[in-house]
Amino acid sequence: MTTPTGKSSDNPPVPRASLLSRIGSLGPLLGLAALMIVATALNPDFLTISNLSNVLTRAAFIGIIAVGATFVIISGGIDLSVGSMAALIAGSMILIMNAISPGVGTLGIIALGMLCALLIGAGAGLLHGTVITRGRIEPFIVTLGTLGIFRSVLTYLSQGGSISLGNDLSDAYSPVFYGKLLGIPIPILVFAAVALLGGLILNRTRYGRYVQATGSNEQVARYAAVNVTQVKIVTYVIQGLCVALATLLYVPRLGSASPSTGLLWELEAIAAVIIGGTALKGGSGRIWGTVVGAILLVTIENVLNLTSIISVYLNAAVQGVVIIIVAFMQRGKKAG
Amino acid sequence: MPAAEFREVTKVFGPVEVLHGVRFAIAAGEVHALIGENGAGKSTLMKILGGYQPPSSGEVRLAGQPVEFRSSRDAEARGVVLIHQEFNLADDLSVAQNIFLGRELGGALLDDAAMNREAAAALARLGVPIAPTRKVRDLSVPQKQLVEIAKALARDARLLIMDEPTASLTVHETDVLFDLIRKLRSAGVTILYISHKLEEVKALADTVTVLRDGVVVSSGPASELTPHQMANLMVGRELEDMFPPKGTPEAAEVLHVEALSVPGWAQDISFTLHAGEVLGFAGLVGSGRTELFEGLLGLRPRTLGQVRLAGKAVRLRSPGDAARAGLVYLSEDRKGKGLLVDFKLRPNLTLTTLQHYARPLLDIGAEQRALERAAQEYGIRSGRLDVEARLLSGGNQQKLALARILEAGPQVIVLDEPTRGVDVGAKREIYLLIQRLAESGKGVIVISSELGELLGLSQRLLVVREGRIVGELSGAEMNEQEVIQYATGLKVAGSNAMSPHSQALERT
Numbered sequence: 001m002t003t004p005t006g007k008s009s010d011n012p013p014v015p016r017a018s019l020l021s022r023i024g025s026l027g028p029l030l031g032l033a034a035l036m037i038v039a040t041a042l043n044p045d046f047l048t049i050s051n052l053s054n055v056l057t058r059a060a061f062i063g064i065i066a067v068g069a070t071f072v073i074i075s076g077g078i079d080l081s082v083g084s085m086a087a088l089i090a091g092s093m094i095l096i097m098n099a100i101s102p103g104v105g106t107l108g109i110i111a112l113g114m115l116c117a118l119l120i121g122a123g124a125g126l127l128h129g130t131v132i133t134r135g136r137i138e139p140f141i142v143t144l145g146t147l148g149i150f151r152s153v154l155t156y157l158s159q160g161g162s163i164s165l166g167n168d169l170s171d172a173y174s175p176v177f178y179g180k181l182l183g184i185p186i187p188i189l190v191f192a193a194v195a196l197l198g199g200l201i202l203n204r205t206r207y208g209r210y211v212q213a214t215g216s217n218e219q220v221a222r223y224a225a226v227n228v229t230q231v232k233i234v235t236y237v238i239q240g241l242c243v244a245l246a247t248l249l250y251v252p253r254l255g256s257a258s259p260s261t262g263l264l265w266e267l268e269a270i271a272a273v274i275i276g277g278t279a280l281k282g283g284s285g286r287i288w289g290t291v292v293g294a295i296l297l298v299t300i301e302n303v304l305n306l307t308s309i310i311s312v313y314l315n316a317a318v319q320g321v322v323i324i325i326v327a328f329m330q331r332g333k334k335a336g
Numbered sequence: 337m338p339a340a341e342f343r344e345v346t347k348v349f350g351p352v353e354v355l356h357g358v359r360f361a362i363a364a365g366e367v368h369a370l371i372g373e374n375g376a377g378k379s380t381l382m383k384i385l386g387g388y389q390p391p392s393s394g395e396v397r398l399a400g401q402p403v404e405f406r407s408s409r410d411a412e413a414r415g416v417v418l419i420h421q422e423f424n425l426a427d428d429l430s431v432a433q434n435i436f437l438g439r440e441l442g443g444a445l446l447d448d449a450a451m452n453r454e455a456a457a458a459l460a461r462l463g464v465p466i467a468p469t470r471k472v473r474d475l476s477v478p479q480k481q482l483v484e485i486a487k488a489l490a491r492d493a494r495l496l497i498m499d500e501p502t503a504s505l506t507v508h509e510t511d512v513l514f515d516l517i518r519k520l521r522s523a524g525v526t527i528l529y530i531s532h533k534l535e536e537v538k539a540l541a542d543t544v545t546v547l548r549d550g551v552v553v554s555s556g557p558a559s560e561l562t563p564h565q566m567a568n569l570m571v572g573r574e575l576e577d578m579f580p581p582k583g584t585p586e587a588a589e590v591l592h593v594e595a596l597s598v599p600g601w602a603q604d605i606s607f608t609l610h611a612g613e614v615l616g617f618a619g620l621v622g623s624g625r626t627e628l629f630e631g632l633l634g635l636r637p638r639t640l641g642q643v644r645l646a647g648k649a650v651r652l653r654s655p656g657d658a659a660r661a662g663l664v665y666l667s668e669d670r671k672g673k674g675l676l677v678d679f680k681l682r683p684n685l686t687l688t689t690l691q692h693y694a695r696p697l698l699d700i701g702a703e704q705r706a707l708e709r710a711a712q713e714y715g716i717r718s719g720r721l722d723v724e725a726r727l728l729s730g731g732n733q734q735k736l737a738l739a740r741i742l743e744a745g746p747q748v749i750v751l752d753e754p755t756r757g758v759d760v761g762a763k764r765e766i767y768l769l770i771q772r773l774a775e776s777g778k779g780v781i782v783i784s785s786e787l788g789e790l791l792g793l794s795q796r797l798l799v800v801r802e803g804r805i806v807g808e809l810s811g812a813e814m815n816e817q818e819v820i821q822y823a824t825g826l827k828v829a830g831s832n833a834m835s836p837h838s839q840a841l842e843r844t
Contacts, residue, residue: 204697206690213687216676222635223665223673224687224740225656283678 063294068242076282084150086262125240129233215282372547386418387411415494579792585613595641598631616794731762
């Protein structure tokens with residue numbers, strides 16, 4: 001009982017990860033698995049290839065945006081404007097593509113349209129990052145401002161109606177959404193590539209380490225010779241590029257953009273990040289969690305559509321409950 | 337009858353027992369010092385007495401009565417108040433609002449006038465000239481401490497537990513605090529005083545209890561122990577001299593700073609550091625020592641004549657520029673600016689030198705090897721290396737922070753309060769490390785509020801007062817009296833005489 005503990009008493013005892021906290025870190029994955037089992041039991045159609053592929057394709061848009069949001073949130077920031085940004089990029093992209101002379105060729109027009117989308121996304125991110133860091137304004141406020149600005153510019157451009165892609169272009173562009181490669185829809189492939197690249201950058205590069213350090217304690221990072229300003233600006237550029245990528249996959253789906261394009265995507269993207277186990281206060285997070293979070297959100301809607309237990313009109317309510325439950329489990333993890 | 341008594345108190349965290357049957361008594365109305373190395377169990381013991389944690393077995397008695405506190409509120413209701421090292425004050429509230437937090441005066445509406453009046457009276461009794469309407473955010477560290485004490489006394493504290501109250505105080509402020517503690521003692525308040533500063537313990541305490549590895553190894557009158565004996569009891573072996581012998585600086589300059597000004601903090605600072613030299617920066621807290629180096633690194637707005645590193649003019653716009661040029665800075669604020677406490681040891685160690693591990697993907701294996709080597713080299717002791725930095729003791733955290741900046745292979749090393757919150761054993765290791773660095777031809781600057789440390793380590797001392805270098809001491813003039821006279825403005829060097837202008841610099 002009075003055994004001297006020697007050197008081990010040099011430091012406070014290391015609390016071991018409790019079973020609960022280990023389950024907590026796998027929480028989103030277990031939640032998704034549970035949901036899928038329930039869904040299959042209720043309606044065997046859930047587990048068909050076509051339905052799963054439908055779920056993943058829908059998850060791809062929010063998921064790609066959410067990968068960008070993971071960087072922003074881990075670095076301690078937030079971007080509320082992604083839905084509006086998606087709408088603005090979609091509208092601008094279509095206007096630009098319609099305006100380019102047909103002499104460039106259909107494929108050339110589509111390529112130029114995609115390039116413009118990426119440039120607008122990166123530019124919007126650069127604007128956010130610069131105003132937030134150099135202007136020293138809270139990211140919440142800056143992106144709340146651009147949330148209004150982006151959507152209202154789109155509404156002005158479309159005069160309140162919708163902006164549609166020309167028929168020829170629309171046909172030529174549609175494979176980007178509807179096409180498959182090796183039997184897998186293109187949006188899913190892009191989502192997977194973005195997630196893998198995001199995970200690699202976050203966990204295995206200097207930049208990723210700096211993002212985490214900045215979010216964990218900005219002062220420490222700055223004193224340790226990390227260029228915090230640059231790190232933060234780049235997170236918003238990554239976010240902008242992700243929004244642009246999601247949008248250029250989304251545009252061929254309908255071939256048009258309207259003031260309701262991308263409405264509330266910011267909330268779904270942030271929700272996917274949080275469900276995935278990234279701390280809203282920054283410092284730590286994981287891309288795979290975000291991917292699972294995005295899929296989980298879409299699966300909920302899909303299950304409500306396939307079954308009749310809860311009205312699909314309550315989709316947002318069910319998602320809300322899931323977000324709060326996940327947050328509760330993470331709270332338990334912190335306390336343990 | 338003792339004011340408080342521990343009887344065979346044990347405390348177990350998971351598989352580890354950190355207190356093994358602790359038994360000692362605190363007499364009513366005395367200043368009782370509790371000393372021991374980091375990890376000896378002092379904090380745990382205090383938390384048990386303060387009601388923050390229950391003992392695993394054994395009992396705590398207050399005035400002869402066994403007590404079982406379920407919370408710190410329970411303890412406060414019985415007059416036991418723990419004053420934390422990191423203050424429990426709400427920065428955005430006023431002094432009076434803090435003093436009355438949780439037991440505000442007034443009915444449905446608060447009676448601010450009465451609270452301000454009573455707070456002012458409480459502060460006046462302590463002889464503390466702080467306006468009760470000031471925001472705590474705007475107070476200095478020692479002032480915050482005094483507000484904490486006033487808050488405790490306003491709660492009728494009969495037993496005050498003070499955790500390293502002088503850790504960030506200067507000599508003068510410490511004297512003020514000690515006067516206050518003696519005043520409280522004569523008013524019948526019992527004080528349990530935790531400190532690493534053994535000279536202070538000797539000067540202040542009536543009784544000293546030494547804790548080592550969770551057991552009481554000695555408890556008796558302070559008059560019977562010298563600080564050296566206390567240190568030996570704490571570590572359980574004979575301690576050699578704290579300070580290694582000083583080396584001799586070389587002629588070559590490694591750092592030359594000319595005309596550095598940091599608005600509001602430092603005016604026209606120029607100095608030179610030589611290879612192999614340990615240069616001390618002395619001065620009161622708030623004299624601008626930290627800020628002048630933050631300005632030098634581009635962390636604060638500044639104007640600068642010239643900086644030469646090893647004879648070459650360099651531009652330092654950020655800590656990154658400085659690290660590339662061979663100058664590193666260790667912040668005094670370990671948790672706020674020094675270490676990512678929620679990160680593991682490995683990313684903490686390599687944060688400043690991450691470019692060496694990017695190929696272009698990070699080589700985690702190489703990082704891990706660097707950590708194992710650094711743990712060996714700098715004596716970072718941790719049961720496992722795979723833990724978060726916050727789980728290390730203060731001394732080991734500091735060694736990790738030091739290892740991080742030294743990984744950059746600097747020529748000039750600026751250490752701001754390198755031994756704050758560090759126990760005796762680790763302190764000596766850090767002193768030896770500083771000595772080793774100087775011996776290898778590097779230039780080391782040490783900023784410290786512990787005069788003994790500055791005098792024991794440095795070959796030359798610069799004294800900063802109100803943002804100016806007011807004295808340069810070396811050789812025989814380097815003694816406590818000289819430094820204090822310069823630091824407090826009693827003595828002014830000819831060439832750097834205080835101008836009326838610099839008086840206006842004094843911070844508010």
